[in-house]
Amino acid sequence: MTGIRRHRAPDRPAARALAALGSRLGIGALLIAAIAVGSLIKSVTPDTDTRERPFIRTGAPGEATDARTFEVRVLEVRGAKKIVRLGRERETGGVWVLVKVQAVARHEPTTIGYAAVRDARGRLFHATERIAQPLLGGRTLQPGVPVEGEIVFEVPADAAVSLSIRLAWTPLDQRMDAMAEIGLDIDAASVAAWQAATEAARITDAKLAIGPDGQVTG
Amino acid sequence: MSPETPGAPPAPVVFPPVAPPPGTVTPPGTITPPVAPPPGPVVPPPRRRRGWLERNLLGLLALVPLFAAAGWIHRDDVTERYWAGRPREVVVSDAAGWVSYAGARIRLASLEPATDLVTFGGDPYRVPDGLTAWRAAILFQAPDQDAIASCTLRLEDTAGNTYGPSPDELTGAKMPFASCTSGDEPAPPSYEVVVYFVTPASAQASAVRVTVPRELPRYARLTPAP
Numbered sequence: 001m002t003g004i005r006r007h008r009a010p011d012r013p014a015a016r017a018l019a020a021l022g023s024r025l026g027i028g029a030l031l032i033a034a035i036a037v038g039s040l041i042k043s044v045t046p047d048t049d050t051r052e053r054p055f056i057r058t059g060a061p062g063e064a065t066d067a068r069t070f071e072v073r074v075l076e077v078r079g080a081k082k083i084v085r086l087g088r089e090r091e092t093g094g095v096w097v098l099v100k101v102q103a104v105a106r107h108e109p110t111t112i113g114y115a116a117v118r119d120a121r122g123r124l125f126h127a128t129e130r131i132a133q134p135l136l137g138g139r140t141l142q143p144g145v146p147v148e149g150e151i152v153f154e155v156p157a158d159a160a161v162s163l164s165i166r167l168a169w170t171p172l173d174q175r176m177d178a179m180a181e182i183g184l185d186i187d188a189a190s191v192a193a194w195q196a197a198t199e200a201a202r203i204t205d206a207k208l209a210i211g212p213d214g215q216v217t218g
Numbered sequence: 219m220s221p222e223t224p225g226a227p228p229a230p231v232v233f234p235p236v237a238p239p240p241g242t243v244t245p246p247g248t249i250t251p252p253v254a255p256p257p258g259p260v261v262p263p264p265r266r267r268r269g270w271l272e273r274n275l276l277g278l279l280a281l282v283p284l285f286a287a288a289g290w291i292h293r294d295d296v297t298e299r300y301w302a303g304r305p306r307e308v309v310v311s312d313a314a315g316w317v318s319y320a321g322a323r324i325r326l327a328s329l330e331p332a333t334d335l336v337t338f339g340g341d342p343y344r345v346p347d348g349l350t351a352w353r354a355a356i357l358f359q360a361p362d363q364d365a366i367a368s369c370t371l372r373l374e375d376t377a378g379n380t381y382g383p384s385p386d387e388l389t390g391a392k393m394p395f396a397s398c399t400s401g402d403e404p405a406p407p408s409y410e411v412v413v414y415f416v417t418p419a420s421a422q423a424s425a426v427r428v429t430v431p432r433e434l435p436r437y438a439r440l441t442p443a444p
Contacts, residue, residue, distance in 0.1 A: 108372070109382035140386055143379040144418040145349065147386075208387060210348035214419045 054168065054179035061185060068178035069110040069169040070141055075148060076100040077184050079160065079194030080201035083152065085131040094156040095194050096128075098201055099165050099184065102148040102209050102216075105141035112136055113171035115151045117184070119159035124166075128154045134206040137171065146216050149206030160191040305429045305437035315443035320369070320430040322360035322398075326440035329354045329423055332414055335391045343391040345416070351388060352415045352423045356440065358398060363405045365430070369398035372427040373415035374439070380427060385416045398428065 059065030061074045078098050082091045103112055115127040115136055127133055135149035155163070163186055168179040209217045271278075311317045316325045332353035335343035345351045352373055360366050372380040383396035393414045400409040417423060428438040 107378070108380045109385075140382055142381050142385055142387065142416060144421060145385075145387060145416065208346055208348075210346070210418070212347035214348040 052175040054174045054177055056166075056179050056181045059180060059182045061182060063182075065180040065182055066106075066178065067167055067169065067180040068106070069108070070103050070105050070112065072101050072103045072112075072167055072180050072182070074099060074101055074165065074182045074184065077186060078201060079186075079191065080197050080199075081195055082197075082200035083131070083203055084200045085152075085203045088131075089200050090130055092154050094154060095160050095191060096201065097153045097155055097160055097163065097184075097186070097194075098150045098203065099153070100148065100150045101135070101165075101167070102146050103135070103141055103167075104146040104216075105143045107143055109140050109142055110169050111138070111140055112151075112167055112169065114166070114168040114174055114179075115153075116166045117153050117155060117163045118166060118181070119155070120162040121159075123159060125153055125155045125159065128152050130154065131203065134203065139206055146209040147206050148209040150203055152203060157191055157195060160194075161186055161188050301435070303434055305427065306435040307437070308439045309436055310439055311441060311443075313444070315441070317428075317438040317440055319428060319436070319438035320433050321362050321365040322358055324359075324398075324428055324438055324440060325357040326426050326442055327355040327357050327410060329426065329442050335388070335393070335414065337390055338392050343388075346387060348419050349387060349416050350419050350421070351391075352417065354413045354415065354426050356398075356411050356413065356426065356428075357408065358400070358411065359408050360398070360405065361407075363399045365432075366398040366428075368431055370427075370429045370431075371396050371398070371413050372429070373417070373423055374425040374427055375417055375421040376424045377421070379417075379421065381415045381417055383413045383415055385414075387416045388414060 057066055059074075061077075064071045064073050077100070080096045080098070082089055083096050083098070084090075097117065099117075112135060115133075116124045118124050127136055131152060133151060135147065135151055139147065139149070141147055151165070153163075162183075164181050164183045166179055166181050168174045168177060170177065211217050309317055309319050311325070314325075316323050318324075330353055332345075332351040334353065335345070335351060337343050354371075354373065356371075358366070371383045373383075374380050384393050391414070394412055396413045397411060400406060400411075402409070413426075415423070424441070426440045428440065
């Protein structure tokens with residue numbers, strides 16, 4: 001009598017090898033597809049800097065613009081080749097841009113901790129640290145008490161045209177917080193005149209912008 | 219096929235005797251010995267192929283605590299931390315005007331427009347037009363001065379706006395440093411601090427807030443003593 005040696009179909013080495021190869025190819029294809037989908041998602045979704053960018057609130061000169069903890073208005077823009085602050089004169093190879101603003105805290109004490117100008121190419125220039133700024137940093141704004149003063153920037157002459165000013169309360173981290181942006185409407189003729197000026201622009205301290213009747217001045 | 223006699227009934231099919239299963243008891247009581255296995259190599263029974271789910275069951279189960287852990291890590295988001303660092307839970311005064319906060323007892327003795335401000339030269343100080351200066355006198359009973367040393371003082375008006383102490387608007391006026399501590403060593407059991415604020419002339423002061431960072435989001439709200 002012939003015994004039953006095994007209950008399985010005889011080995012088919014070629015078929016098994018093909019099946020194993022197909023399985024590996026399938027796994028590889030799935031991995032590539034997963035990476036491709038991941039890359040696609042990454043390419044169409046914003047990166048961290050974009051996702052956590054400040055909330056820009058745009059305004060026009062003379063118009064009150066809300067920066068969440070304070071409101072700000074641009075009153076005037078002037079420029080010069082030289083400035084004087086606290087009796088000391090400073091010259092620049094570019095141009096000084098002096099932006100006079102009026103700011104008032106909304107509901108609690110705050111400061112203007114961040115100030116920068118942005119040119120048409122998207123370059124940012126922070127307020128100069130060559131002088132003690134009258135309004136930035138140390139000056140605390142109280143609710144309902146408007147204060148006006150100049151913020152001073154030192155920029156290349158080619159950047160001075162079409163600047164806009166950006167203001168926020170915190171100097172360190174502007175992510176996902178409100179930021180006021182106001183166009184300054186500077187033209188090339190003004191910049192040329194500022195560069196040609198021989199007289200230094202005098203920068204005064206910030207002052208209250210409230211009248212005896214409690215009305216806002218400026 | 220065997221030859222058959224015509225007309226005779228078909229021969230019965232005879233089955234060979236089949237051995238009973240091993241261990242079967244046959245009447246009247248005899249035990250049949252086990253049947254020897256057929257000759258030849260022993261082939262193990264075919265193994266059952268496990269399905270995908272069965273093969274990956276442990277990994278799938280491990281995902282459950284993993285997802286839970288991921289959720290736990292992200293529970294503490296930025297918004298929660300921001301709100302936890304804001305003064306949102308008010309601690310109010312008792313009937314006598316005292317508030318127990320940060321290990322101290324605090325009471326607002328008075329809150330009124332300031333009329334006693336002087337310059338550093340001793341001359342009467344004139345408050346800028348359109349503003350009102352406020353004088354707050356606060357009583358403290360604080361056995362542990364360190365516990366309240368980092369306090370922040372704010373004036374609150376009837377509209378809910380808050381104002382900081384010793385403001386820039388009163389530059390030129392002689393004002394004490396705004397603090398919750400006595401400045402004396404050792405601190406007396408009870409002492410008073412005086413703080414000045416400024417508001418628009420149209421605002422009406424209503425309370426003083428005391429905030430200690432360690433106590434956030436709790437803050438003390440002091441209203442004028444009855």
